Amino acid sequence: MTDLDPRSSIVMKLFVALQAWNIPYVVVGDTRQFPSTITSDIDLVIASGLFQKFQHLLCDFCDEEKINFVQVLKHEYEAWYCVLAWHDKSGHLWFLHPDICCHYIRLGRSYLNSEELLAGRYQPKDNSGLERGFFVPRPSHAFIYYLIKKIEKGQLTSDDGEYLNIQWQRDVKQALSLVQRFWPMPLAEQLALAATENRWSNIDSHSFKFRESLRKRAPISVKGLWLEGQRKINRLCNPTGIFIVFLGPDGSGKSTVLNRVKERLAPAFRRTRYYHLRPNWRCFSRKTQATQSPHASPPRGVFASLFKLGLWWADYFIGYWLDIYRRLVSSTFVVFDRYYYDLLVDARRYRYGAPRCLAILVGKFIPKPDLVILLDAPPEILLQRKQEVEFEELVRQRAGYKKVVNSLPNGNIVDSSKPLDQVVIQVEQIVLTYMTARLRRRQGSKGKRVWM
Incomplete structure (x- = not known):
């Protein structure tokens, strides 16, 4: 864990807090360099129905760590993109983006529920055999989650393929069963061959075909349409x-x-x-x-x-x-x-x-x-x-x-x-203070301290 990036220590403290709060979770996605290297969002899956508890406890966590909890974007009806922000002693502005979901839903289609993603979770180990301090899904579900995500986005790089190959090799039988659950033959066979040989160029170049087939296996339900409509109305009323x-x-x-x-x-x-x-x-x-x-x-x-x-x-x-x-x-x-x-x-x-x-x-x-x-x-x-x-x-x-x-x-x-850097930091503090207070007001959390 590098001393140059304080986000790593904050993330590990958050995982400890999740354990103390009795909120089961897994980190999904490529975690090979995590948390020493944080290049994008931190994708977390938590148990169904626990987000409101998580959100209120995250406010308490940010108060203790003197961090501004400034934003929650509900981008699916069971997914919330959170933004944490703080200045370090030198005035550098840091951001952390936990992306929380209870079920893996994409564009209103439900692919994986939290129960199956949390079942069999474990703590990965580093090269010395020590546990790394956070939970991940079992290999087969880490594989299928990441594969669906990349197929949906239409982007599958060589690094993505390497990660998928590693997870595939750890539990070929169960991973193959999940591939067959979401794709018919012969598409499932093509995916299995790509995962076995770690050759993904054909999958990437024909991602549209795999995406269309995937969506046919997971159509949008009436309930999904209703919940998605509610989400959009709420976003419209609360920009x-x-x-x-x-x-x-x-x-x-x-x-x-x-x-x-x-x-x-x-x-x-x-x-x-x-x-x-x-x-x-x-x-x-x-x-x-x-x-x-x-x-x-x-x-x-x-x-x-x-x-x-x-x-x-x-x-x-x-x-x-x-x-x-x-x-x-x-x-x-x-x-x-x-x-x-x-x-x-x-x-x-x-x-x-x-x-x-x-x-x-x-x-x-x-x-x-x-x-x-x-x-x-x-x-x-x-x-x-x-x-x-x-x-x-x-x-x-x-x-x-x-x-x-x-x-x-x-x-x-x-x-x-005053010097430009001081002026910029003061303006940023005003904006972050406003956003933190707005978020607390919308979630009904009063009397919390707003950290600059």
């Missing part, structure tokens, strides 16, 4: 993405901090999406160019400004519900560089010439982000970084941004005059 807005005067470091945070927090989500100022949804889309003189053009007249304000509202409202919200449902990290609030602070930049009270009124009907983060710095530093506006204007904007953000229940002010 697992997050919508964050960065504000600040020119020179506050928005672009630099935003890009760093977006890159570092990406492992907590399925994907990321960047916007500038507005959603720019379809008919409202317009390319804007950076300018060195944001106040050079005069304000529009009142009627032209009100018309523009209406277009902005339509873009924000329609763009949110037809674009941004669906991305949040699909677990996207949505990041805005500037937002509607900028109009309230710097109307001259957007040539707004109508009364400010009308802009405030329209703002009440603009979709609200989950978090608003103001990057603040003294005007002397802002002017040193960028000379696009006068010193007095920077003083005014800084006060205006603070007033707006302080009035928001989800507003946060970060001192961006």
Whole structure:
């Protein structure tokens, strides 16, 4: 177990906790280098009906280890993708992704239940004969689980084939029986030959044929359709993405901090999406160019400004519900560089010439982000970084941004005059704190400490 990757020690502590909690489990997939090398998710199968217990106990475990439990994505009706995150003493941001299932279900099709995957589980041994501290399925079921997974994904590498060959050789008779359970002859014979000779190129190149045959043996049931529908409705009502807005005067470091945070927090989500100022949804889309003189053009007249304000509202409202919200449902990290609030602070930049009270009124009907983060710095530093506006204007904007953000229940002010790494870590802590609190709120777990 390497000292360079703290995830290994956390994983082993989690396995000890699972034993103490009396939650039977197995690690499925290629565990030959595990846990000293963790390259992707940690696939776990636990006994049926125990996930709610597991989730609440995982919260307690994270409290003890000072880790943020930030995300649970239910990607099948019996499978949950969890995300744990924490900073080490040097400020490095670590992620751990336990992927928990009670039955092996893929796209609504149930292939293997937890009882058969847990039956006969054992602890593998290292080269010196010592137990490695975690449980795996018996070889035949480790083989069939991994084979089905690779056939479903349509990807079978030479390393995958080597692992399958090892498991096959350990229990040929039972593994062959499982292959025949999921594939008819002669496909079962082809798979058996590939496993025996460790030659998988023909299987990989014809994976579509094997996948179609596999799915015929495991059709989607009415119960499966019902549970899958419930899962999708729940995801629709409780999006697992997050919508964050960065504000600040020119020179506050928005672009630099935003890009760093977006890159570092990406492992907590399925994907990321960047916007500038507005959603720019379809008919409202317009390319804007950076300018060195944001106040050079005069304000529009009142009627032209009100018309523009209406277009902005339509873009924000329609763009949110037809674009941004669906991305949040699909677990996207949505990041805005500037937002509607900028109009309230710097109307001259957007040539707004109508009364400010009308802009405030329209703002009440603009979709609200989950978090608003103001990057603040003294005007002397802002002017040193960028000379696009006068010193007095920077003083005014800084006060205006603070007033707006302080009035928001989800507003946060970060001192961006500090070193970049410190600013990035503080922003990440704000995001992780919010996500941890949201998860606890959704699962009904109150009073738990949120670790930064």
